Amino acid sequence: MDVAAAAALLRAGGLVAFPTETVYGLGAHALDERAVRRVFAVKGRPADNPLIVHVASLDEVGAVAASVPDGARRLAERYWPGPLTLVLAARPEVPAVTRGGRDSIAVRVPAHPLALDLLRAAAVPVAAPSANRSGRPSPTTAAHVRADLGDDVDAVLDGGPCEVGVESTVVDARGAVPVVLREGAVPADELGAVAGSAAQLGASPGTRHRHYAPRCRVVVASAGEGGQVSAALAGEGHRVALVSPGGAPDGVLHLAAVAEPADLARRLYALLRAAEDAAVDVVVVEAVPEEGVGRAVMDRLRRAADAGG
Structure with missing residues (x-):
């Protein structure tokens, strides 16, 4: 399937797996509640584990976030496109299921050219957790996606193996002090100098759930x-x-x-x-x-x- 057809599928409420520089994501229109609920069902993902929303540029963050504080903007300008996710105050029209019932939203701009092509063509924010069954090792090839999800996903865009291979760093950037909720591809000790305040460590709501485990x-x-x-x-x-x-x-x-x-x-x-x-x-x-x-x-x-x- 080509990018234009995959983008049309997303706009129509379908599920499209696509590569990012970190891992493959299982994408759905982030503002389409029915499509997002299908992501949770396909993955077997706990409902209280919010999704990361992917957009094509910093200018498009306003589709899901109510504001971008100065520190968050500095981080975005330094690391986007790239493996950094920012937690920001959510716009009220973002479905609660996308937000995991919280008043915040996690958002990033991926650094994979195929992902960016898809996001630009779809012209909608795309909620995309890893494209695997919850608890399994994350997928870093299209073959991993097909092995885990089979026909439960409407399309898989194959962009080859992921360059980074582990998930993005997640930072709560709503306040003056950045709080690292999940270690990832961007080292936590770099963030403070960029944001203007030393980063603190916290815990992502998803960390209490089973992750990354093979069957052995x-x-x-x-x-x-x-x-x-x-x-x-x-x-x-x-x-x-x-x-x-x-x-x-x-x-x-x-x-x-x-x-x-x-x-x-x-x-x-x-x-x-x-x-x-x-x-x-x-x-x-x-x-x-x-x-x-x-x-x-x-x-x-x-x-x-x-x-x-």
């Missing part, structure tokens, strides 16, 4: 200890896969040699899906330094491990 167990090993941890698990009779810069011990499937945080960010969700496709019981992933995007990677890994397989 995830174990996070300290750097350099993946081989030892995976060998011990294999010795207990488990089928084990390993993501580690080094090799794998006998009896352990070596999925990938990954050492750099940005590389693991790009490949993390695909590797978790590859582990379950290999029918292992456990996937062991070695930790990366918690610097830059490494903070987001380790956040996702810990939450996948806590969720169980």
